[in-house]
Amino acid sequence: MQLTTDYLIAPDPGASGLTRRVAGHDEHGRPVDISVVEERPLTIYLNKQEIVTAMTIGDYPEYLALGFLKNQGMLSGMDDVTGVDHDDDTGTVVVRTASQTTYEAKLERKTRTSGCAVGTVFGDMMEGLEGLTLPPTPVRASWLYALAHKINTTPSLYLEAGAIHGTVLCQQDRPLVYMEDVGRHNAVDKIAGWMLSERANPADKILYTTGRMTSEMVIKTAQMGIPTLASRSGFTAWGVEIAREVGxxxxxxxxxxRFVCLSGEDRLIRDIDPAHAPVEGRKHARKGEGG
Known part of the structure; x- marks a missing residue:
């Protein structure tokens, strides 16, 4: 994947193995040849224990594994991680820790989430939110407009082939790390894994996602310590309730x-006339992906 002057990590739609050309026919019966996204299984191990097999596009498997385990409460932090080993031939990632892990109880309880390429949450979905209050970091409307414009005009797998979700870690009006995957939960976990590896401070960050803001997405964002979640898509009622509870x-x-704020209105600074906000052209305009 490529590095750019604007991003620390950005999508690389031309990277080998992420898409393939498939022949078909359009509505008129004419031959067409289009790019479609690849997906493949990745099995995540914590030490010797198999935890889950995720369907993913295959990039950044180490970040995906670290972020998934961190967001599931199975990792205490990067200081405990002694190694992350990816084997592309077997489609596995093994995360090794110095301390003994206790995952049996979590493996007994799992919830299938509502996202595309259905995700799995182990244990109590609300675990880790008790007493959690996010920092009251203000966010400017001008940042949101600038981020949406930059992100939606960035070359991506979505613009190349569709059938993909994007999640972007941002700071003020700058997008930093842009991850894509077939499921929004995978894209978020990749962000979480990068943050864990880099020991990034979440208090001044914004998480932008192309998918809808469900309870799962709100919980993951809160557990990562990020105080703002933004999306082109809509909300679920439970997601809004949890967001209000944790700030x-x-x-x-x-x-x-246009946008709608359903939680944290007191932290939103409306510092720009919406009529003056940048708008991407029609070729870059995303539809609100649902998964």
Missing amino acids: LTLIGRMKGQ
Whole structure:
């Protein structure tokens, strides 16, 4: 994947193995040849224990494994990790820790989530949120408009082939790390894994996602310590309730010069006339992906 002057990590739609050309026919019966996204299984191990097999596009498997285990409460932190070994031939990632892990109880309880390429949450979904209050970091409307414009005009697998979700870690009006995958939960876990590896401070960050803001997405964002979650898509009622409980600024339906804030209105600084906000051209305009 490529590095750019604007991003620390950005999508590379031309990277080998992420898409393939498939022949078909259009609505008129004419031959067409289009790019479609690859997906493959990746099995995540914690020490000697198999935890889960995820369907993924295959990039950044180490970040995906670290982020998944961290968001499931199975990793205490990077200081405990002694190694992360990826074997592309077997489609496995093994995360090794110095301390003994206790995962049996979590493996007995799992919840299938509502995302595309259905995800799995182990244990109590609300675990780790008790007493959690996110920092009241303000967010400027001008940042949100600038981020949406930059992200939606960035070359990506979505623009190349569709059938993909994107999640972007941002700071003020700068997108930092842009991850894509067939499921939004995978893209978020890759962000979490990068943050864990880099020991990134979450208090001044914004998480932007192309998918809808469900309870799962809100919980993951809160557990990562990020105070603002924004999306072009919509909300679920439970997601909004949890966001309000933990003090997460929740902004959705960001399309063109419009958005809706359903949590954290007091932390939103409206410092720009929406009529003056940048808007991407029609070729870059995303539809609100649902998964």
